Amino acid sequence: MNNPKRVAILGSTGSIGTQTLEVVRQHREEFQVEVLTAQNNFQLLIEQAIEFEPNAVVIANDEHYAAVRDELQPKGIKVFAGAKSIAQVVEMDTIDVVLTALVGYSGLIPTIHAIKAGKNIALANKETLVVAGEIITALAKEYGVNINPVDSEHSAIFQCLVGEFHNPIEKIILTASGGPFRGKDRDYLSTVTKAQALKHPNWDMGAKVTIDSASMMNKGLEVIEAKWLFGLQREQIDVVVHPQSIVHSLVQFEDGSLKAQLGLPDMRIPIQFALSFPDRLKSDFERFDFANFASLDFEAPDMDTFRNLRLAFDSLERGGNAPCILNAANEIVVEAFLKDQIGFLEMSDVIEEALTKVEYLKEPSLEDHIETDSRTRELAKELLLKIS
Ligand code: MG
Numbered sequence: 001m002n003n004p005k006r007v008a009i010l011g012s013t014g015s016i017g018t019q020t021l022e023v024v025r026q027h028r029e030e031f032q033v034e035v036l037t038a039q040n041n042f043q044l045l046i047e048q049a050i051e052f053e054p055n056a057v058v059i060a061n062d063e064h065y066a067a068v069r070d071e072l073q074p075k076g077i078k079v080f081a082g083a084k085s086i087a088q089v090v091e092m093d094t095i096d097v098v099l100t101a102l103v104g105y106s107g108l109i110p111t112i113h114a115i116k117a118g119k120n121i122a123l124a125n126k127e128t129l130v131v132a133g134e135i136i137t138a139l140a141k142e143y144g145v146n147i148n149p150v151d152s153e154h155s156a157i158f159q160c161l162v163g164e165f166h167n168p169i170e171k172i173i174l175t176a177s178g179g180p181f182r183g184k185d186r187d188y189l190s191t192v193t194k195a196q197a198l199k200h201p202n203w204d205m206g207a208k209v210t211i212d213s214a215s216m217m218n219k220g221l222e223v224i225e226a227k228w229l230f231g232l233q234r235e236q237i238d239v240v241v242h243p244q245s246i247v248h249s250l251v252q253f254e255d256g257s258l259k260a261q262l263g264l265p266d267m268r269i270p271i272q273f274a275l276s277f278p279d280r281l282k283s284d285f286e287r288f289d290f291a292n293f294a295s296l297d298f299e300a301p302d303m304d305t306f307r308n309l310r311l312a313f314d315s316l317e318r319g320g321n322a323p324c325i326l327n328a329a330n331e332i333v334v335e336a337f338l339k340d341q342i343g344f345l346e347m348s349d350v351i352e353e354a355l356t357k358v359e360y361l362k363e364p365s366l367e368d369h370i371e372t373d374s375r376t377r378e379l380a381k382e383l384l385l386k387i388s
Helices: 015-026 043-050 062-075 083-089 104-116 124-145 152-160 205-213 217-228 268-276 307-317 322-338 347-355 366-387
Strands: 007-011 030-038 056-059 080-081 097-100 120-123 147-149 169-176 237-241 248-255 258-262
Touching: 007 015, 015 030, 015 043, 015 097, 015 268, 030 043, 030 083, 030 322, 043 056, 056 062, 056 124, 062 080, 062 120, 062 169, 062 258, 080 083, 083 104, 097 104, 097 169, 097 237, 097 268, 097 307, 104 120, 104 124, 104 152, 120 124, 124 217, 124 322, 124 366, 147 152, 147 217, 147 268, 152 217, 152 237, 152 248, 152 258, 152 268, 169 217, 205 217, 205 322, 217 237, 217 307, 217 322, 307 347, 322 347, 347 366
Parallel strands: 007 030, 007 097, 030 056, 056 080, 097 120, 120 147, 169 237
Antiparallel strands: 169 248, 248 258
């Protein structure tokens, strides 16, 4: 019996975080929770800490610090507050792997700290690679750490590559469910509400990624994430719409052979594989049954209607800080859409304008990315004022 892997879960109260704890609950001998962090949901953080007895917790919003400390400190759990503390706790000696399920850009700095401390990463925060993929992958190489994808499509590719790491990839095909608005036209999309956008047909996820799925930006971000995880060029990445979300993605090798990974849409499978790799652990998750799926459908994505996907491909091709601009503008417009401040299609308008107006840098440093991120946010907010 090996010692359990000691896991830090950044963003433990969100959708990925809670599902990660379900995985741990089924495999108490394989995994031990060392650190839990949450943004705002301090009640759930306290409950989780009482159940899983981590070494330390961080509540990012320091307004809730006293409440968390009063509950957990008497139990011998260290309690910290503030976003900066997240970047510090990941360096603890007792952590083997850091699962990053923070939302958006906020995952970047803690991930850098974790890599520099030599921690393997289970990456659920795709925005980190979108914003600074070149820097992150170079650091991972320098410090000899693995980045195992949690995103289901990238996990599928990762699983297809087991035993194939010496064989070049000809291309990958990322599947997309198409979200709740698949097949709709721009007229229809001009009037959709956030309630409609938040109803994803297959996956139960956090609000940000659900809106990104409806707008196809999620697939756009995943295209950029895939480039960095697997070292690919634009022409090696295809997207196909597959409404049932059973085929999670495919790899095509140089002999023309395609490998796919399939299963029910259940995030616990990729979460578990990212933590247990190279082993597979027994689970009681529901199994796929062909009897329930008479057909699996595939179609080309509509990049004229869902312009975000094209903007993402363009940003990937341009490189430099373009994906950072794309991501920052997207975070602002998604927030605005969730507050009913702009319409669904206007999200792409603002992102496109930000991409033309924020200064392009071909070889940005980390500081340049941080600067690009904040400039883009300011500009996107100005653009929003003009719209509303
Ligand atoms: Mg995904």
